[in-house]
Amino acid sequence: MYRIISILILFFAIEGYGQNTYLISGKVFDKQTNEVLPYATIYDISSKRGTVTNLKGKFSLKTTIGDTINISYIGYSTIQIVISKHKKYYKLFLEGKENILNTLIIRPDNDFLYDLVAKCRKKRNKTLKTSKSYMRIETDIAKKQVELVECYYNSYISGQDIEELHLKNGRIALVKFRDRYFHSVASSKAKKHQ
Numbered sequence: 001m002y003r004i005i006s007i008l009i010l011f012f013a014i015e016g017y018g019q020n021t022y023l024i025s026g027k028v029f030d031k032q033t034n035e036v037l038p039y040a041t042i043y044d045i046s047s048k049r050g051t052v053t054n055l056k057g058k059f060s061l062k063t064t065i066g067d068t069i070n071i072s073y074i075g076y077s078t079i080q081i082v083i084s085k086h087k088k089y090y091k092l093f094l095e096g097k098e099n100i101l102n103t104l105i106i107r108p109d110n111d112f113l114y115d116l117v118a119k120c121r122k123k124r125n126k127t128l129k130t131s132k133s134y135m136r137i138e139t140d141i142a143k144k145q146v147e148l149v150e151c152y153y154n155s156y157i158s159g160q161d162i163e164e165l166h167l168k169n170g171r172i173a174l175v176k177f178r179d180r181y182f183h184s185v186a187s188s189k190a191k192k193h194q
Contacts, residue, residue: 021062021063021064021065022062022063022065022088023060023061023062023063023088024060024061024062024063024069024083024087024088024089024090025058025059025060025061025089025090026058026059026060026089026090026091026092027053027056027057027058027059027090027092028040028042028053028057028059028071028073028092028093028094029091029092029093029094030076030093030094030096031093031094031095031096032095032096036053036055036056037053037057037076037094038053038054038055038056038057039052039053039073040052040053040057040059040071040072040073040094041070041071041072041073042059042061042069042070042071043069043070043071043072044061044063044064044067044068044069045067045068045069045070046064046067046068047063047064049061049062049063063083064083065083065084065085066082066083067082067083068080068081068082068083069081069082069083071092071094072094073094075096075097075099076094076095076096076097077094077095077096077097079092079094127158128156128157128163129156129157129158130154130155130156130157131154131155131156131157132152132153132154132155132168133153133154133155133162133165134150134151134152134153135149135150135151135153136148136149136150136151137149141177144175144177145175146174146175146177147172147173147174147175148171148172148173149170149171149173150170150171151167151169151170152167152168152170153165153166153167153168154166154168
């Protein structure tokens, strides 16, 4: 007998809960422009469940009659609605709000950025480092390759600057073009740029 009464109480409790819980849906808009607001947050304060609107501003959420729902979006005032027994679809309009930030004063006598760059410059390694360098230049005329210059160098580098280049090996390839050979003397010279 005790089991039957417990089962009946549980059944009526579940039945009563099921009658108060249902699925609501809706759409969220900007109040001024009537444009949909994608990714607005819909949050049930009582059940601590929530969702976000899709790209078309639509949402659906399982909730209970009498629960309070928060609707929020960045840059807009948050609104709250209480779930009504007779309403399952909600068309919601959020109003934009201004966020006034504190005044920031920038003065030319503040050397913070300059000091930071100066400290970085001091830490830069100025010692010469050796490296192998490779250069390749191709010259095309009328979509036909007529010159190829390849050079291998022993290079001496300080920071980001190339201090010296010593030619180790190289080659120049020329192709006959319109009964002539083309060669650019300037392209095969490596110069140190200041």
